[in-house]
Amino acid sequence: MPTHDLYADEPGPSPWQVPASGAARFSWEYDDGRDRLLALYQKGKDKQWDGMQRIDWDLEVDPYDALGTPEEAMSLYGTRYWDKLTDKDKGELRRHYASWQFSQFLHGEQGAMICAARIVESVPDLDAKFYSATQTMDEARHAEIYGRFLHEKIGLLYPINDNLQSLLGDTLRDSRWDMPYLGMQVLIEGLALAAFGMIRDTTNKPLPKQILTYVMQDEARHVAFGRLALRDYYKQLTDAELREREEFVIEGCYLMRDRLRGVEVLENFGIPKAEAEALSERSEFLQLFRRLLFSRIVPCVKDIGLWGKRLQQAYVDMGVFEMGDSSLDLLMAQDEELAEQLDAERFAAEEHERIAEVRDAIEAGAAES
Numbered sequence: 001m002p003t004h005d006l007y008a009d010e011p012g013p014s015p016w017q018v019p020a021s022g023a024a025r026f027s028w029e030y031d032d033g034r035d036r037l038l039a040l041y042q043k044g045k046d047k048q049w050d051g052m053q054r055i056d057w058d059l060e061v062d063p064y065d066a067l068g069t070p071e072e073a074m075s076l077y078g079t080r081y082w083d084k085l086t087d088k089d090k091g092e093l094r095r096h097y098a099s100w101q102f103s104q105f106l107h108g109e110q111g112a113m114i115c116a117a118r119i120v121e122s123v124p125d126l127d128a129k130f131y132s133a134t135q136t137m138d139e140a141r142h143a144e145i146y147g148r149f150l151h152e153k154i155g156l157l158y159p160i161n162d163n164l165q166s167l168l169g170d171t172l173r174d175s176r177w178d179m180p181y182l183g184m185q186v187l188i189e190g191l192a193l194a195a196f197g198m199i200r201d202t203t204n205k206p207l208p209k210q211i212l213t214y215v216m217q218d219e220a221r222h223v224a225f226g227r228l229a230l231r232d233y234y235k236q237l238t239d240a241e242l243r244e245r246e247e248f249v250i251e252g253c254y255l256m257r258d259r260l261r262g263v264e265v266l267e268n269f270g271i272p273k274a275e276a277e278a279l280s281e282r283s284e285f286l287q288l289f290r291r292l293l294f295s296r297i298v299p300c301v302k303d304i305g306l307w308g309k310r311l312q313q314a315y316v317d318m319g320v321f322e323m324g325d326s327s328l329d330l331l332m333a334q335d336e337e338l339a340e341q342l343d344a345e346r347f348a349a350e351e352h353e354r355i356a357e358v359r360d361a362i363e364a365g366a367a368e369s
């Protein structure tokens with residue numbers, strides 16, 4: 001079915017056109033790659049996988065409870081609106097939230113694919129172009145998977161959130177080659193990764209868990225790439241140039257924190273926008289979610305050398321400053337491990353079934369003779 005027929009709200013004009021600026025850069029040096037970047041490129045090639053095969057699409061999903069979200073975690077919970085909802089309404093609300101959340105993932109993945117392709121075009125060094133070409137493919141696979149999940153299992157999509165779209169636009173319009181890295185690899189991917197992780201670790205539904213676990217295995221490489229490339233480059237920038245990047249990060253962080261919270265869903269349930277915003281603001285769960293959203297960005301920003309006074313102050317104000325000390329390497333190693341564990345468990349279960357089948361066949365054969 002055309003996606004257009006499944007949108008809860010009217011999406012903007014398609015295609016959305018963002019004018020490109022800046023140069024396409026060729027390198028004639030083919031034998032001067034940085035070892036760590038080339039190793040990451042190799043890993044990117046080795047670890048490609050196909051969502052058609054690796055994901056068990058036969059698993060059923062109840063669209064009215066796709067993630068097993070507890071009532072207390074719904075932003076309307078405990079408000080006068082909640083008491084008026086029937087069980088059917090509550091199911092519908094869950095469906096809209098899951099749709100909104102995964103639709104932002106989907107649009108974000110398309111954005112990531114386009115930014116990765118932009119990096120292939122504009123970054124000066126060939127090792128980074130090679131790596132980013134593998135990432136472009138990774139993001140295409142992710143967009144494919146989220147799109148399929150939404151079409152087949154939820155049956156409802158939301159347009160891209162206005163503020164996410166404007167951050168994406170700012171990231172792509174900028175002619176400096178490091179800006180797609182900073183806007184996409186650090187900010188948007190950092191937020192997405194934290195959101196994926198929270199759902200992966202709390203959902204009790206097997207299909208979304210599989211999808212998120214495997215997607216996160218790839219994302220761990222993407223974050224590593226942004227860090228490697230920017231850490232090298234930012235060492236060469238002047239203080240003034242670094243401050244400009246920090247301003248961009250500060251603004252993007254506030255925007256995503258304050259404006260990316262699914263108010264569109266509540267509006268579709270007849271709650272006026274101002275009240276929907278106030279209700280979301282009051283939700284304890286959302287407050288926690290918001291803080292956790294920064295768990296991947298803050299240590300990354302610090303690591304690449306954007307750690308000036310104004311940025312530090314902004315993170316103190318947001319209550320996330322101390323996250324700068326958490327270990328990204330550890331988090332990423334865990335993301336990769338979880339995917340491997342899941343494969344091992346699924347493989348062991350299949351093996352078990354196969355052995356049982358063989359045993360049954362032997363027993364049946366023995367009984368006949």
Ligand SMILES: [Fe+2]
Nearest residue numbers: 109112139142
């Ligand atoms: Fe992705």
Ligand SMILES: [Fe+2]
Nearest residue numbers: 112189219222
């Ligand atoms: Fe990514």
